[in-house]
Amino acid sequence: MSSLNLAVIPGDGIGQEVIPEALKVLQAALEGTDVQLTTEEYDLGARRWHATGEALPDEDMEALAQHDAILLGAVGDPSVPSGVLERGLLLRLRFAFQHYVNLRPTVLLPNVPSPLADPGEVDFLVVREGTEGMYVGNGGTMREGTADEVATEVSLNTALGVERVVRYAFEQAQARRKRLTLVHKHNVLVHAGHLWRRITDEVGAEYPEVEVDYKHIDAMMIHLVDSPSRFDVIVTDNLFGDIITDLAGAISGGIGLSASGNLNPSGDFPSMFEPVHGSAPDIAGQGIADPTAAILSAALLLDSRGLTDAAERIRSAVHADLAATAPGTRSTTDVGDAIAAAVRA
Ligand code: NAD
Ligand code: IPM
Ligand code: MN
Secondary structure, eight states: OEEEEEEEEEESTTHHHHHHHHHHHHHHHHTTSSEEEEEEEOOOSHHHHHHHSOSSOHHHHHHHTTSSEEEEEEOOOTTSOTTHHIIIIIIHHHHHTTOOEEEEEEEOOTTOOOSSSSOOOOEEEEEEEOSSBGGGOOEEEESTTSTTOEEEEOOBOOHHHHHHHHHHHHHHHHHTTSEEEEEEOTTTSHHHHHHHHHHHHHHHTTOTTSEEEEEEHHHHHHHHHHOGGGOSEEEEOHHHHHHHHHHHHHHTTOGGGOEEEEEOTTSSSOEEEEESSOOOTTTTTSSOOOOHHHHHHHHHHHHHTTOHHHHHHHHHHHHHHHHHOOSSOOOHHHHHHHHHHHHHO
């Protein structure tokens, strides 16, 4: 008998709606296995912040660190100043738990309509750096409110931070179709761009079978739309990866299908799994959010614990559900029920 002790943070908006469906499917996938699933829900997000003034108290942080993995819905709410929960809760977790790989697979599944007329076969993996770049909060505001106001956000890129994520990406490429695309903007961001290029060249020398390609972020937006099938593994920094993966979601059938994992590959801290999408205040409370991204994120969670058979059962059930579904909006719970039933079938 093995155990899987999960921390669950539904969070805000549709996070509260999609996470119960992901748990429903996770339970179904582990039925009949020797894995004992336990879950502990953490009340973190807008409600807690309004009640206590804290986004993530230290004692919650310590308790979260004890779990095998974290499943998170989304954070961010119009009633909370922008950035308070995003930085104070989500980014704090990614940084403290050293989630240096933000893994975001993009697959256009059969029967899923893409807004692209002729997308071809879309199956690529974005390996986004998760602990550095523009996200570190290295900046400030001077002379606020005056005509001379200056605001800075300085991107932090370390050799250690770049090397570990680039190496992870090469390992993935080696195990897949052996193509790796580095995305940056080294024609303008010369310092960070140079570091990313040099390290990609150095690490790449250890993976002679992997074909390495480079795209500037602006041109990458063109190619993701006009020929997404050419990509296999994409490695990039935190901000570019954020942007690429929303576009990737859009071309592969919608952000409601896009899963992600914030990985701490060394296993020193729990990895955290969450949909790529946010709390979607525009549809929250209506019961129409697509829970598939959260469900596929739970499959990534199972992968990370070596429970690949159960993860595959979830992915197969999602494929079957999408193949059987006529276009039209289903409720969040209907989708979760259908996928859980397909897992058990
Ligand atoms: P969003 O991803 O929440 O929504 C973008 C659009 O996609 C909206 O039209 C929304 O209705 C739609 N959408 C998102 N998820 C969907 C789903 N599962 N099913 C159907 N439609 C879906 O992005 P946003 O509007 O820029 O951000 C809203 C809030 O979420 C902000 O506070 C933002 O900071 C936060 N956010 C959090 C995360 C996270 O917790 N990981 C990620 C992105 C944004
Ligand atoms: C995401 C989100 C987050 C990010 C925000 C909410 C901090 O957009 O997970 O893609 O930018 O990483
Ligand atoms: Mn994002």
